[in-house]
Amino acid sequence: VRGAGNDYVGKGMNGGKIVITPQTQSELFSCAGNTCLYGATGGKLFVAGSIGERFAVRNSGAIAVVEGTGDHACEYMTGGVVVILGKTGVNFGAGMTGGVAFIYDEEREFFDNLNQELVNATRIDTDESDEERHYIKKLLREYINETASKKAEYILDNFRHTLRDFWIVRPKDMRKTPLNPDEGD
Template identity: 50%
Template sequence: MPEGSTRFNSKRQNHGLEETLDVSKLLDLAVPALESGTGVEASLPITNVNRAVGTILGSELTRKYGAAGLPDDTIRLYFTGSAGQSLGAFVPKGITITVEGDSNDYVGKGLSGGKLIIKPSAQATFAAEDNIIIGNTALYGATSGEAYISGIAGERFAVRNSGANVVVEGVGDHGCEYMTGGRVVVLGATGRNFAAGMSGGIAYVYDLDNTFIKRCNLEMVLLERVEEPEEIAELQGLITRHTALTGSNAGQRILDAWDEALPKFVRVIPKDYKRMMEQIRKVEQTGLTGEAALMAAFEANMRELARVGG
C-alpha cells in the first residue's frame, strides 16, 4: 500500500475511517496508479451510507503527484446503486467516477480536475430528463474538471463554480448562484433565481418554451443567443460528450435537430465578465498575450468604467 494510505490506516480506529469506501477498498485498488501512474479500473456497488467516495483517494493522489494530478481517466471507478453525500468531493485530475443509479447532495463539491458521470440504471424505465438523479448543492465551489449528469439536479446547482465544465438536464432553484467561472449547460428547465450574483463563466440554458427569462435573476447577467462559431462548436462539443458518456436521450434529440435546437439556447453571461472578455480580445489583437494581455485589458476596462461613470 502506498505511503500515505498507511498513515490513514493507522488512524482508522480513532476517526471511523474503517467505514469509508476509500479506505476499505479504493486505496488498495488504486495502488498501481498511486505508486507509478499505471491505469486502473474497478466496478463496485455503492449505497447511500458510502459518503465522500473518492475524496481520500483524491487526497492521496494529490499528495503524490501535486495539483497537476494524473492524466485523465487514469483511475476509472464504476459504481452501481445510490451514492451518499459528497460523491467525488474535491476529486483531482486523473480520477473518473461513474455512477449508474443516483446520488445524494453535494455531488462534486470542490471538484478539482476530476470527472464525474452520473446516469440512470440501464434497467430504468423512466425518462431521465424528467426525473431528479442527484440532490442539492452539486458542484459547489468546483474549481476545474468535468461533470455529466443525465437527469435533473436539485437546488443550488454549481453555486460558486469557478472553473468546471458541466452538463445537466435540468436544475432546481438558485442554479449557478455566485458562479465565477467555467461552463454550465442545462438541457432542460431551471428553477427560479437562476444566476443570482453570477460574476463569471457562462451558462447555456435550453429554453424550449421561452419562459427562462421569468426564472433568471437579471441583476448581473445578460441573456443572449449563441452566435460565435467557436462558441457554437464548444457548446455542441459539450453536449456530444455528455451524450456519449451518459447515453442521454435528451442530448441526442438536441444533436439530431441541431439547427433547430441551437436558437433555443440562451447564453447567460455576466455583464462585467463580458466587458472584460471583449477588452482581452481587443488587446490580444495588438499582439499582447498571457499576463500582459490580462493586465492591459484590466487597465482598459477600468478606464472605460471611469469614463462611463463620469
C-alpha cells in the same frame, strides 16, 4: 454512477470526471441532490437527468452538463461552464460574476427565472456566436458518449432547429472570452 447521487456531488471538485446516469433509460428523474458542484474549481460533471437546487453555486472552473435544475442555479458562480438541457428554477445566476451558462429552453420559460441584476442572457443563433455553437456541439458529443442521453442526442441531431432554443448567460461586466473545451480536465 448508475442510479442517483446525493447532495453535494462534486463539492470542491478540482479535476477528474463524474458521470451519473439512470439505472435504465426509461427512468427520467432527479439524478442528483442539492448543492452539486459547490465551490468546484475544475473537473467535469455529467448528469443524465435533472438535479436539485443551488447547482454550481460558487463554481469557479468546472464544466457541467445536466438536464434540468432547481432554484438558485449558478448563484455566485465565478468561472467554468454550465450547460442545462432543460428547465431551471427561479433566481438563476444571482450574484454570478464569471463563467458562462448555456440553457436549452424549448418551453420558453427561462428568461422569467433569470436574476438579471448581474447577468445578461442572449440567444446564440446569430452569426456572432460561431464559437459558442462549436463549443456546445463538442461538449454535447462528449456528454452523449459518457451518458447515452436521448435528450442530448435529439438536440445534437436537430441542432439547426434546436439552436434557437439556447440562451447564453454571462455576467454583464464580463467581456467575451474564448471558450476552452479542455478546461475542467
